[in-house]
Amino acid sequence: MFPCVPCGRDVELGEKGLTDCLRNLTLERIVERYRHTVSLGSVAVMCQFCKPPQALEATKGCADCRANFCNECFKLYHPWGTPRAQHEHIQPTLNFRPKVLTCPEHDQEKLQFYCRSCQRLLCPLCKLRRVHTGHKILPVAHAYQALKEKITKEMNYILSNQDTVLDQITQLESSITQTEVNSVSAREQLAQSIRDLTAALAERHASLTQALEAARQKRGEALAAQVAERRGLMEHAGLMAFTQELLKETDQPCFVQASRQTHNRLSKAIENLQHFTLAADPSFRHFQLDVSKELKLLTELNFIQAPLAPVIDTQRTLAYDQLFLCWRLPQDSAPAWHFSVEYRRRGVVPGGASRGGIRGGLAAARWGWQRLDEVSGSSAVIDRLEMDSVYVLRVRGCNKAGYGEYSEEVYLHTPPAPVLNFYLDSRWGLHADRLVVSKEQRGARSVPGLSLMQAADHALTSCHLTSDLLVGDVAITQGRHYWACSVEPGSYLVKVGVGLESKLQEWFHLPQDMASPRYDPDSGHDSGAEDALDSAPPFCFLTMGMGKIYLPHNGPSSPTGLTYPLPPRLGVSLDFEKGRVTFYDAHSLRPLWEGHVDCSGPVCPAFCFIGGGSLQLQELVANRNADQTPVRRVTIQTRVSNLNNN
Numbered sequence: 001m002f003p004c005v006p007c008g009r010d011v012e013l014g015e016k017g018l019t020d021c022l023r024n025l026t027l028e029r030i031v032e033r034y035r036h037t038v039s040l041g042s043v044a045v046m047c048q049f050c051k052p053p054q055a056l057e058a059t060k061g062c063a064d065c066r067a068n069f070c071n072e073c074f075k076l077y078h079p080w081g082t083p084r085a086q087h088e089h090i091q092p093t094l095n096f097r098p099k100v101l102t103c104p105e106h107d108q109e110k111l112q113f114y115c116r117s118c119q120r121l122l123c124p125l126c127k128l129r130r131v132h133t134g135h136k137i138l139p140v141a142h143a144y145q146a147l148k149e150k151i152t153k154e155m156n157y158i159l160s161n162q163d164t165v166l167d168q169i170t171q172l173e174s175s176i177t178q179t180e181v182n183s184v185s186a187r188e189q190l191a192q193s194i195r196d197l198t199a200a201l202a203e204r205h206a207s208l209t210q211a212l213e214a215a216r217q218k219r220g221e222a223l224a225a226q227v228a229e230r231r232g233l234m235e236h237a238g239l240m241a242f243t244q245e246l247l248k249e250t251d252q253p254c255f256v257q258a259s260r261q262t263h264n265r266l267s268k269a270i271e272n273l274q275h276f277t278l279a280a281d282p283s284f285r286h287f288q289l290d291v292s293k294e295l296k297l298l299t300e301l302n303f304i305q306a307p308l309a310p311v312i313d314t315q316r317t318l319a320y321d322q323l324f325l326c327w328r329l330p331q332d333s334a335p336a337w338h339f340s341v342e343y344r345r346r347g348v349v350p351g352g353a354s355r356g357g358i359r360g361g362l363a364a365a366r367w368g369w370q371r372l373d374e375v376s377g378s379s380a381v382i383d384r385l386e387m388d389s390v391y392v393l394r395v396r397g398c399n400k401a402g403y404g405e406y407s408e409e410v411y412l413h414t415p416p417a418p419v420l421n422f423y424l425d426s427r428w429g430l431h432a433d434r435l436v437v438s439k440e441q442r443g444a445r446s447v448p449g450l451s452l453m454q455a456a457d458h459a460l461t462s463c464h465l466t467s468d469l470l471v472g473d474v475a476i477t478q479g480r481h482y483w484a485c486s487v488e489p490g491s492y493l494v495k496v497g498v499g500l501e502s503k504l505q506e507w508f509h510l511p512q513d514m515a516s517p518r519y520d521p522d523s524g525h526d527s528g529a530e531d532a533l534d535s536a537p538p539f540c541f542l543t544m545g546m547g548k549i550y551l552p553h554n555g556p557s558s559p560t561g562l563t564y565p566l567p568p569r570l571g572v573s574l575d576f577e578k579g580r581v582t583f584y585d586a587h588s589l590r591p592l593w594e595g596h597v598d599c600s601g602p603v604c605p606a607f608c609f610i611g612g613g614s615l616q617l618q619e620l621v622a623n624r625n626a627d628q629t630p631v632r633r634v635t636i637q638t639r640v641s642n643l644n645n646n
Helices: 025-038 071-077 140-159 162-231 238-247 252-274 292-299 358-367 450-457 501-509 639-645
Strands: 060-062 067-069 113-115 120-122 137-139 323-328 338-345 370-375 379-382 390-399 410-413 435-437 443-446 467-471 480-487 493-500 539-545 548-551 562-565 570-575 580-585 590-596 603-610 614-617
Touching (some): 060 071, 067 071, 113 140, 238 252, 323 338, 323 390, 338 379, 379 390, 443 603, 467 501, 480 493, 493 570, 501 603, 539 590, 548 590
Antiparallel strands (some): 113 120, 323 379, 338 390, 390 410, 443 614, 480 570, 480 614, 493 539, 493 603
């Protein structure tokens, strides 16, 4: 294995060793010119054809003869009018280089091509290898010109920004000085912290020692008093001696008077003898310190660390009316005081180096990294964004140690049109025994009503399914709009889409089944792209159920339609002027299917339940943390006004 100088990786050398590697002749020429310029390695190169001891110092070298000559010998061996006179003469050298690069794998084959995919020079034989199939291969002259122009531009850019280079050098030198000063300050703070810890330990040591000494003295006094009491029970001392003298008293009244207190003392002494216990515990088990936690803290004592890179919660992060970014810190991370959230539009490189050259610099000035500072908590909301754009987001934490590492970048695609906020209409012909709308009117589920259960009770083989329609409480009369919802994967059949308001009213008022407008028996074909807008159907739905979504055929490539796994969220975009409805995977904003709808009148979001199912409208990010439902400002015409006008 050999370390590659440009990339630093270890590469395996072949059987030929270093001869398998291409010589960097350009670098050798630069080094040779530098040696002659600064007189490095001033070992004299002697003429190889002068006879000693009169050998002279060489003044020329011949790249074709690969030898060094003095002036006289060069003229002698390269006479005018001969082919040798055309040889290339160079500076004298001890390391002759080949005139052209040749392929290390195919001897004498010149390197005439450059593979941009592999970034390698190729000979004509290497070019024919299968490993380069499909690669972009250029003649070496084209690669030379392109790279030379690119390097020239880069060099000119750096030369034109010498003031910036000098400013950065000044800033770096100042940073070096600040590093030295701050390191001394940090060392002093470290020593002071250790001194504070030592002083706190010494103070605590004195306090605990004092408590231990007080306990020793108290217990010693208690035990000493017990010893004195026991010694008084000896035969010729203390209480026993007094009792013996008391028994010698013959005067009965005097004896009775003096013996009462003695009797009490003797009874107490007998009780103590029979139930002997120490007045104090001689062990000091309770005065031992458990310093395991403290020792662990001391062994782990370290400088404060910046928070680790946060982990983005991709399940909760989404782009809707606003961007909602959610994250968490790893378990072993230091706590963060606050976070910094950065975001930018994809395709714009910070610092002005965006697509489009100089014009890209103006775009980058507008769409470079933007930052939300001192974000508390573990989530952030970003507003005022461009529609149908991909944004790159990242976050990092900050504490006393400074900012930590950035999280992995996450990409969010904003909706293709303004988000439409609406609620489910629970007043317009709703079958309360089969559909239940949530209190917030943003979710609905179908339930087995009494009539359905009674009908199913009388049959074993028939399928008693009902089709219940639910609409939004707004009617669209202009513009482009987008909304999203999620369907419970266990739902039997649920249709999501839009419909002409007048036709939806007819559907409500006709309890019998209605044929899907896409499959009109008179048309004989699906309402695909071949249908004219003037014959667009009044409804446009996508059907989903049992964890799948059905995409109708939209051309000869899929005559029978396709089924795909049900996405977590389904997006719907309506272009009223074009009468076009596009369905998306709301998580990635990937288009799923596109259809047309009659927009000759007000159009409403509509949902159809066939069998059991559940649906939930996507909540606005702006309303997530609101204490109460904000005042709705609908800029499009509502159904109530439509009905009044009619």
